[in-house]
Amino acid sequence: MRIARFSIDGNVAFGAVEEGPDGLVLDIIKGIPYADFELSGVKVPLAKVRLLPPVIGNKIVAFGRNYAEHAKELGNEVPDAPFAFFKPTTSMVGDGDPIEYPGFSNELHHEAELAVVIGRMCREVPRERVKDVIFGYTCANDVTARDVQKREKQWARAKGFDSSCPIGPWVETELDPSDLAIQCTVNGEQRQLGSTSQMIHSIEDLIVNITEAMTLLPGDVILTGTPAGVGPLNVGDEVAVTIQGIGTLTNKVIKRG
Ligand code: MG
Numbered sequence: 243m244r245i246a247r248f249s250i251d252g253n254v255a256f257g258a259v260e261e262g263p264d265g266l267v268l269d270i271i272k273g274i275p276y277a278d279f280e281l282s283g284v285k286v287p288l289a290k291v292r293l294l295p296p297v298i299g300n301k302i303v304a305f306g307r308n309y310a311e312h313a314k315e316l317g318n319e320v321p322d323a324p325f326a327f328f329k330p331t332t333s334m335v336g337d338g339d340p341i342e343y344p345g346f347s348n349e350l351h352h353e354a355e356l357a358v359v360i361g362r363m364c365r366e367v368p369r370e371r372v373k374d375v376i377f378g379y380t381c382a383n384d385v386t387a388r389d390v391q392k393r394e395k396q397w398a399r400a401k402g403f404d405s406s407c408p409i410g411p412w413v414e415t416e417l418d419p420s421d422l423a424i425q426c427t428v429n430g431e432q433r434q435l436g437s438t439s440q441m442i443h444s445i446e447d448l449i450v451n452i453t454e455a456m457t458l459l460p461g462d463v464i465l466t467g468t469p470a471g472v473g474p475l476n477v478g479d480e481v482a483v484t485i486q487g488i489g490t491l492t493n494k495v496i497k498r499g
Contacts, residue, residue: 244489245275245378246412247298247336248291256296257286259412265289274298275413276361276377276460295334296380296413297359299461302329303452304355304384304401308441308467315470324443324451329384329465330402337411337491342498343477344403347387350475350495353468354426354434354483357382358445359413360462367453372446375458378415381483381491383408383426384465385475408483408493409463419445423486424469428479436469438485 244259246268256275257268266288273279306325307313313320335341343350361377384401385408391400419438426434443451448464475481477497484490 243415244412245271245296245415246288246410247294247296249294250286250291254294259288260285262287293336293338293411295336295409296411297334297409297461297463299331299360299463300459302331302333302407302463302465303458304329304465305443305448305467308443308448309436309469310440310442311436311470312468312472315472320442324448326452327397327401329407332404333402333407335405335408335493337408337493339408339493340405340496341383341385341408341475341481341493342405343475343495344387344498346399347390349387349389351386351388351472352426352428352433352475352481352483353384353386353472354424354485355382355384355465355468356419356422356424356438356485357409358419358449358464358466360458360464361460363457363459365453365457367449369446369450372449375449376445377460378413379417379419379485379488380409380413381411381485381488382463382465383481383483383491383493384468386472408491410491411489414488417487422488423484425484426471427482427484428473428475430480433473434469434471436471438466440469441466
């Protein structure tokens with residue numbers, strides 16, 4: 243099932259994405275998707291809504307340097323163990339929302355990533371139980387102020403500014419994530435193309451690693467790292483992240499007003 247979150251006429255809801263006679267529709271969900279829920283049967287055309295980040299969570303845990311070719315392109319060593327940092331939930335924007343170029347950077351980069359959405363509260367998850375705590379998968383862009391990342395020891399500003407985590411368009415709950423093509427284009431030109439099979443540390447490794455340290459809650463997001471090909475974004479650019487079996491997340495870069 244594909245689950246989106248959206249607003250229409252000032253109301254916010256989750257909905258299941260379905261084919262309708264005239265295009266995609268959202269069947270409005272009663273309840274929240276991380277617990278028992280029902281489809282209401284009330285449907286609205288996808289074209290009429292504004293898509294929102296398709297999760298309501300407590301945190302975004304992002305893993306860095308999880309594709310060898312990407313670590314090398316920035317001159318970094320491939321880490322022996324998974325390497326995590328946080329992005330705040332306030333950094334999330336949905337499909338079609340603008341990425342606001344912050345005034346304190348002159349070097350914004352795209353990073354196409356598979357995002358894992360957690361479905362249940364968990365800690366110290368053993369490898370064989372990892373599947374049980376995953377709700378689904380979506381596309382994300384770990385937008386990074388690369389110049390700020392290089393000059394500031396902590397990455398809170400470089401990777402945590404508002405709109406630095408476009409995510410969506412929806413969560414796919416039935417997907418084998420082990421070998422999915424992941425692509426990033428800017429103004430239609432391909433910048434990144436890789437496969438989730440190239441991750442150094444698997445999704446199981448990442449969730450075991452982070453839950454050794456902390457509790458994950460339903461709706462929390464795990465960013466799994468980016469393949470090689472990261473590069474600059476400029477005001478006016480349209481950046482699109484496409485992951486096989488999920489869909490495409492598209493955002494335009496604007497100057498922060
Ligand atoms: Mg990243």
